[in-house]
Amino acid sequence: MKRFLSALAIAGLAAGLLSGCGASGDSQANRDTIRIGLAAPISGTQAQYGTAFKNGAELAAAQINEAGGIEGKQIEIVIQDDKGDSNEAVNVANKFVTDKSILGVVGHFNSSATLATAPIYNKNKIVQVSPSSSAPAVTNAGEYTFRVITTDAFQADYLADWSKELGYSKVALIYEQSDFGIGLLDVYQQSAAENGFEVVAAEAFNPGDKDFSTVLTKIKEKQPEAIFIGGFYNEAALIAQQAKKLNLDVDFIGVDSLYSEALLDLGKESVEGFKLIGFFYPGGDNAEATRFNEEYQAKYNSKPDTYAAYSYVATSVIIKAIQEQGAEREAIKSYLETLKDYNSATGVISFDENGDVITEPSRLTIKDSKFELYQ
Amino acid sequence: MFLQQLTNGLTIGVIYALIALGYTMVYGILKIVNFAHGDIFMIGSFLGLFFMQEFQLPLYLAFILSAAVTAGIGMLIERFAYRPLRLADRIVPLISALGVSTLLVSLAQKLWGTEMHPFPTAFGSRTYTFGSITFSEIQILILLLSILLMLGLHLFVTRTKTGTAMRATSMSLTNAALMGINTNRMISLAFAIGSSLAACAGMMVGIYYNAVYPTMGYMAGINAFTAAVLGGIGNIPGAMLGGVLLGLVETLGGAYISTQYKSVISFSILIIVLLIRPSGILGSKEINKV
Amino acid sequence: MIKKTAIAAATVLAIVLPIVLQLVNDYLLHVVIMIGIFSILSLSLNVIIGYAGQFALGHAAFYGIGAYAAALLMLHFHLSFWIALPASAAIAGLFGFLLGSPVIRLRGDYLGIVTLGFGEIVRLIFVGWVDLTRGPMGLPGIPAPSLFGFVFSDKLEFYYLILLLLLITYVVIHRLVHSGVGLSLLTVREDETLAQSVGIRPNYYKLLAFTVGGFFAGAAGAFWATYISYVSPDAFRYLDSVNILAMVILGGAASLPGSVLGAIILVVAPEILRYVSDYRMILLGLAIVLMMIFKPSGFWGEQYRKRNFYGNVKKVGNK
Numbered sequence: 001m002k003r004f005l006s007a008l009a010i011a012g013l014a015a016g017l018l019s020g021c022g023a024s025g026d027s028q029a030n031r032d033t034i035r036i037g038l039a040a041p042i043s044g045t046q047a048q049y050g051t052a053f054k055n056g057a058e059l060a061a062a063q064i065n066e067a068g069g070i071e072g073k074q075i076e077i078v079i080q081d082d083k084g085d086s087n088e089a090v091n092v093a094n095k096f097v098t099d100k101s102i103l104g105v106v107g108h109f110n111s112s113a114t115l116a117t118a119p120i121y122n123k124n125k126i127v128q129v130s131p132s133s134s135a136p137a138v139t140n141a142g143e144y145t146f147r148v149i150t151t152d153a154f155q156a157d158y159l160a161d162w163s164k165e166l167g168y169s170k171v172a173l174i175y176e177q178s179d180f181g182i183g184l185l186d187v188y189q190q191s192a193a194e195n196g197f198e199v200v201a202a203e204a205f206n207p208g209d210k211d212f213s214t215v216l217t218k219i220k221e222k223q224p225e226a227i228f229i230g231g232f233y234n235e236a237a238l239i240a241q242q243a244k245k246l247n248l249d250v251d252f253i254g255v256d257s258l259y260s261e262a263l264l265d266l267g268k269e270s271v272e273g274f275k276l277i278g279f280f281y282p283g284g285d286n287a288e289a290t291r292f293n294e295e296y297q298a299k300y301n302s303k304p305d306t307y308a309a310y311s312y313v314a315t316s317v318i319i320k321a322i323q324e325q326g327a328e329r330e331a332i333k334s335y336l337e338t339l340k341d342y343n344s345a346t347g348v349i350s351f352d353e354n355g356d357v358i359t360e361p362s363r364l365t366i367k368d369s370k371f372e373l374y375q
Numbered sequence: 376m377f378l379q380q381l382t383n384g385l386t387i388g389v390i391y392a393l394i395a396l397g398y399t400m401v402y403g404i405l406k407i408v409n410f411a412h413g414d415i416f417m418i419g420s421f422l423g424l425f426f427m428q429e430f431q432l433p434l435y436l437a438f439i440l441s442a443a444v445t446a447g448i449g450m451l452i453e454r455f456a457y458r459p460l461r462l463a464d465r466i467v468p469l470i471s472a473l474g475v476s477t478l479l480v481s482l483a484q485k486l487w488g489t490e491m492h493p494f495p496t497a498f499g500s501r502t503y504t505f506g507s508i509t510f511s512e513i514q515i516l517i518l519l520l521s522i523l524l525m526l527g528l529h530l531f532v533t534r535t536k537t538g539t540a541m542r543a544t545s546m547s548l549t550n551a552a553l554m555g556i557n558t559n560r561m562i563s564l565a566f567a568i569g570s571s572l573a574a575c576a577g578m579m580v581g582i583y584y585n586a587v588y589p590t591m592g593y594m595a596g597i598n599a600f601t602a603a604v605l606g607g608i609g610n611i612p613g614a615m616l617g618g619v620l621l622g623l624v625e626t627l628g629g630a631y632i633s634t635q636y637k638s639v640i641s642f643s644i645l646i647i648v649l650l651i652r653p654s655g656i657l658g659s660k661e662i663n664k665v
Numbered sequence: 666m667i668k669k670t671a672i673a674a675a676t677v678l679a680i681v682l683p684i685v686l687q688l689v690n691d692y693l694l695h696v697v698i699m700i701g702i703f704s705i706l707s708l709s710l711n712v713i714i715g716y717a718g719q720f721a722l723g724h725a726a727f728y729g730i731g732a733y734a735a736a737l738l739m740l741h742f743h744l745s746f747w748i749a750l751p752a753s754a755a756i757a758g759l760f761g762f763l764l765g766s767p768v769i770r771l772r773g774d775y776l777g778i779v780t781l782g783f784g785e786i787v788r789l790i791f792v793g794w795v796d797l798t799r800g801p802m803g804l805p806g807i808p809a810p811s812l813f814g815f816v817f818s819d820k821l822e823f824y825y826l827i828l829l830l831l832l833i834t835y836v837v838i839h840r841l842v843h844s845g846v847g848l849s850l851l852t853v854r855e856d857e858t859l860a861q862s863v864g865i866r867p868n869y870y871k872l873l874a875f876t877v878g879g880f881f882a883g884a885a886g887a888f889w890a891t892y893i894s895y896v897s898p899d900a901f902r903y904l905d906s907v908n909i910l911a912m913v914i915l916g917g918a919a920s921l922p923g924s925v926l927g928a929i930i931l932v933v934a935p936e937i938l939r940y941v942s943d944y945r946m947i948l949l950g951l952a953i954v955l956m957m958i959f960k961p962s963g964f965w966g967e968q969y970r971k972r973n974f975y976g977n978v979k980k981v982g983n984k
Contacts, residue, residue: 043945045590048490086803087900090893091695098691115805116895135802177635177792179802204635206792210491210584210591213383214629214637221376234491234586241585245502246379247509266493266585408774459958465773466720467961470914473907474953481946593903597785600778639789642782649775650767 033076034069034327036061036318037096038311039107039117041084045208048262049109049307053131054079055300056311057106060319063295070323077315082108089113090120097124104129104318104332106311111135111179118145127333129318131310135179139354146336146355148313148346150279152183155255158361159228159277160191163253166275168226172201172219172250174212174239175230184230184255200224205235212242219248226251233258233305236274237266244270251275256361260305264369275374277361279346280309284362284373292345306346313344378508380630381623386514386583388622389521393576394599395606395614396528397569403545403609404565407465410472411452412573413596414479417589419445419574420581421483427495434496438578442571449570450563458559476592483589491586517579524572525615532611541565545609594638598625601645607658616657683824694820698892700932701827702885705834707912707924709881714910715919716842717874718854719769720777723784724909726764727879729791729901731757731886736804736896737797746810746891754884761879762872769871784906791898803897807890823892830888834881839921841877850874851919911953917963926965 040053054077061075069075080096082089089108096102097120104127108114114133121128122142130138130147134155138147163171173188175181185202192199200222203215216239219227227243227250229236236258243250254276263271282293292312296304304312317339318332325331340350347359363374394416401409423441426432432440456475460468502511532538544551544561552558580595581587598621606617624644629637648655686693710724734753738744744752764783768776791798798804809817810826817823841847852860853867860867890896908931916927935945956963 043484043489045489047484047488085899086893086895086897091699094695095692112801112803112897112899115803116893116897119894137802137805141805177801179800182795182800182802204793206635206638206789208590208594210586211387213386214380214626215634217376217379217383218630218634220379237491237493238584238586245509245511247502247504262490266491268493402774408778410777456954456958460961463957463961466714466718466918467957469720469774469777470910471954471957473910474950474957476950477907477946477953478950481944481950485944485947597778597781604775604778635793636789639786642786645782646767646779649771649779653771653775 032073034073034322035076035078035099035101035103036315037099037102037105037107038077038079038315039082039089039092039096039105039113040079040311041109042079042081044081044083044085046084046109049132050081050084052305052308053106053109053311055296056131056304056308056313057315059292059296059299060312060315062299064319070319070327073327075319077106078102082113084110084113086110086112086116089117093117093120097121097126102126103322103327103329106131106314106318108133109307111138111183114138114145114147115141118142121145125333126329127318127321127336129314129336131314132307135183137179139356141355143337143355144333146317146351146357148310148317148344148349148357149256150357150359150361152180152255153187155277155361156184156187156230157191159253159255160188160195162275162277162363163192163226163228164195164197166226166251166253168224168251169197170200170222170224171197171226171228171253172203172222172224173199173228173230174203174205174215174219175228176232176235177204177206180232180257181230184228188228188230205231207231207235209235210238212239213246216243216246216248220246224250226253228252229254229258231257233260233263234266237263237271240267240270240274256280256306259364259371260307261303262305264366264371268369271366272369274366276364278306278364278371279359279361280304280306281362281364281371281373283371286345286347288343289345309345313346313349316344317342317349376507376630377627378506380626382508382510382514384623384626385619386510386517386622387626388619389518390576390580390583390618391595391599391602391622392615392618393521393524393572393579394595395603395618396525396611397573398600398603399606399608399611399614400541400545400565400569402603403611404541404548404562405457405461405468407457407468408472408600409457409566409569410469410596411456411475411479412569413592413594413599414476414483415445415449415452415570415592416573416577416580416595416599417483417587417592418448418479418577419570420577420587420591421487421589422574423578423581424492424494424587438575441578442574445574445577446567446571449566449573453563453566458562480589480592487589489589491588493585494581494587496582513579513583517583520575520579524575528568528572529611537564597645598641601641601648604645604653604655605648607655610655610657613655613657617655620656679828683821687821691820694824696932696936698820698824698827700929701824701831702889702892703909703912703928703932704831704925705827705885705888706882706909707916707928708834708838708921709878709885710909711913711918711921711924712838712842712850712881713874713878714913715917715924716847716850716854717871719871719874720773720780721875721878722777722781722910723764723787723903723906724780724878724882725901725903725905726784726787727757727761727882728886728889728905728909729787729896729898730760730879731883732890732896732900733791733798733804733886734883735887735890736807739807739891740804746808746887747812749891750884750887753887753890754880757883757886758876758880761875761877761882764879765872765875769868769875781903781906784903788898788901788903791901798898801898803895805895807894807896809894810891817891827888827892830884834884835921835925838877838881842919842921846870846873854919911949913963914953915956915963917965920963920965923963923965927963930964 040050042050080092082092111133118141122144134152175185252274256278259278282289321332321335325335349357365374426437540556602617602621606613628640731753734756735749738749849865857867912927917923
């Protein structure tokens with residue numbers, strides 16, 4: 001009996017507290033702030049990307065707020081942690097859609113999280129703009145799902161064309177065993193065939209792996225001219241270093257996931273000469289990118305990476321939609337559907353009929369421990 | 376390629392061996408698997424990083440300090456998470472170990488973030504090539520240091536009085552106590568030594584891969600446990616043998632079968648060994664008295 | 666007398682609760698549904714750990730097998746959910762049996778590691794066998810259940826479904842562990858050699874526990890697949906196995922109400938603690954260690970058997 005009572009007490013307390021925080025988020029949209037949701041991995045193994053998202057989004061909001069907000073109302077970024085986990089992402093999505101004051105959501109980071117939550121956002125007719133989910137499946141995820149990153153298909157295809165231009169006849173692939181890496185693999189192999197050069201090896205690694213000596217030794221046998229790293233900057237740095245230790249002298253190529261100061265920090269000399277395509281490059285002609293870079297450094301005292309930039313852009317387009325069409329979920333969606341030629345920090349973007357973005361990348365390389373335009 | 380993969384495998388193997396020693400010593404005395412041992416390895420790595428970055432200490436000093444502090448942490452864990460549970464059901468300290476493991480990883484994530492940290496040293500990055508094999512200075516260091524440490528441990532355990540006392544405790548806790556051995560102290564010592572070895576391994580791995588991050592203990596821990604079991608858990612030379620063997624099999628398996636399923640290969644080895652010969656290669660068959 | 670009114674009150678509460686919650690905040694209903702799912706998982710693991718005493722660490726694998734089986738059956742063979750559910754549960758149960766067979770000879774700690782290894786292997790297969798499972802890209806678009814043409818589209822319907830599944834699970838497991846089979850399981854748990862000497866075959870009962878545990882975990886997985894309409898490998902990792910284990914332990918091993926309580930605590934606590942989510946895992950780890958030291962029988966721990974061998978009533982107490 002005592003036990004039953006104590007259990008009941010705990011459950012009751014929990015329910016009470018829960019309702020407390022639940023109910024507080026359910027006020028009507030008649031507030032003094034404009035609330036935009038941000039769903040990102042704030043904790044967990046991908047927390048670094050979550051932090052980049054958070055910084056980018058908050059910078060976008062802060063800039064508008066300092067200029068007086070939207071019609072006098074301040075923008076508030078409401079952050080929910082999806083821990084990079086699709087289960088948690090679903091919880092977060094449910095939380096957002098039931099909060100009527102949230103006008104739109106920037107998120108998620110992983111393609112699997114975005115895919116898992118797309119049905120929820122679409123069913124509840126709230127816009128979801130992903131800064132980083134590049135899996136091809138996201139194209140058909142729903143009319144309320146947009147993204148400011150190009151698909152893996154586009155990037156891999158572009159990279160394959162560039163590989164041909166660089167004169168490679170034999171390329172090896174080291175790709176992450178994830179939606180991201182596999183997406184890149186498939187398209188690159190196809191484009192390589194079309195372009196007439198050979199992919200001599202395709203080795204997978206699991207995210208978080210740090211020993212690539214086996215993989216690299218295997219690849220060394222095949223004597224490729226270049227290695228395409230289909231993964232993120234952490235593993236790329238490790239791969240570059242270990243290749244050097246094995247006396248494996250090849251070019252390294254990659255997509256925008258490699259663009260980060262962390263690549264330079266972790267890789268040091270071994271990443272010299274990396275070639276990658278990027279949509280965010282502050283040193284070039286994109287005035288928006290340069291401006292973003294400066295303001296980001298002023299506010300956070302560190303350099304932004306691709307994901308901070310994408311998050312900034314994703315938030316900015318939602319803000320722009322609110323500015324142009326009003327603080328209302330449907331209005332935001334209809335505005336984004338027709339958005340064309342928007343000058344952003346990651347290039348001039350237009351959404352196509354699937355909510356995918358059409359834009360041109362820059363070709364970058366690493367020289368003297370800095371990212372530069374490839375000449 | 377075979378020789379090169381052999382070299383790769385050997386390097387990983389001795390690292391597994393070092394960590395495996397910690398598992399095997401604790402198991403030998405307490406008959407429990409310290410699930411948190413892999414995370415102690417991770418803590419050792421982070422501490423080494425911390426000492427070098429915050430205090431600008433030279434490498435060898437960071438090694439010694441990290442080993443010492445990690446030994447202390449290992450003893451603390453034993454004292455507070457395992458000792459009170461010594462008389463409980465078998466399952467209870469195992470769950471407690473799981474709790475400690477979760478605690479350590481999340482603490483590391485809170486203190487140092489979840490990203491990968493590079494190790495701030497250019498030590499040992501020179502490479503040498505002989506024919507088809509290329510290896511780096513750091514690999515030589517790892518090999519030498521590990522062999523030295525293992526030799527040291529072996530001598531300690533067989534030639535010194537304290538070492539013999541430890542072996543006695545692992546044979547029978549109650550009898551050792553009856554002989555006047557301070558068993559609590561022996562247990563603490565086992566944890567201390569195991570943890571400091573793991574810390575050394577942690578630092579070496581940190582330098583070798585130039586990457587330190589909070590979840591690095593998970594796979595390393597499981598692999599080291601596999602190595603310990605393979606060689607015969609509770610048996611110190613067994614742990615060394617098991618480590619090297621596992622490193623070789625894993626690398627060669629990865630090279631010739633599939634790199635992606637490398638962990639499946641190590642898990643499968645573990646399962647097969649446990650099913651066919653649970654006492655391991657060098658272990659002795661345990662007789663379960665009723 | 667009191668018990669009957671309690672049950673009546675609980676029934677009314679269970680039926681009315683979702684309607685009330687939906688009015689307050691739809692999200693809360695989602696939380697309750699998650700509690701339902703995890704209660705089933707916790708109960709299924711309790712059969713293996715609490716009643717049979719097998720320290721099994723890879724339980725999320727069965728959950729995942731059930732989810733993937735349901736997803737594939739519904740997507741590729743267009744089976745209705747009502748067929749996919751028992752089929753997936755059966756498949757998961759089969760895997761429980763398959764895993765159990767080689768493993769039952771092993772002792773506590775070894776068992777834990779091997780089951781952990783199995784859990785990892787299953788996950789790696791989910792991730793690696795792209796042709797079957799689409800790997801990390803997951804299987805989207807799983808249809809919702811439909812009953813006589815009415816398609817489940819609102820959380821309310823899913824709530825009643827999970828409530829029904831939970832009740833079935835609870836009743837079946839309850840009948841199982843409070844029968845002769847249950848006593849045999851407990852005997853095996855306490856002392857295998859003794860059990861053998863009185864004619865109870867430990868292997869049979871341990872395998873039974875694994876199969877039953879796998880079965881219900883698979884059912885929970887099937888429900889998950891249709892509720893979220895998307896399965897991907899990252900829902901079934903080692904961490905998730907630890908989470909379910911923690912629910913069993915915190916609630917009390919070998920205690921059915923304890924499992925449900927454990928599920929409630931561990932689903933609700935992260936929600937409340939969202940504000941301190943950084944410290945969540947630290948607190949969880951600490952909580953597990955402290956629980957083991959101070960209250961290893963959990964918050965709603967196992968009660969002593971009321972009658973001993975001679976039929977006399979023993980004083981009821983904590984373990």
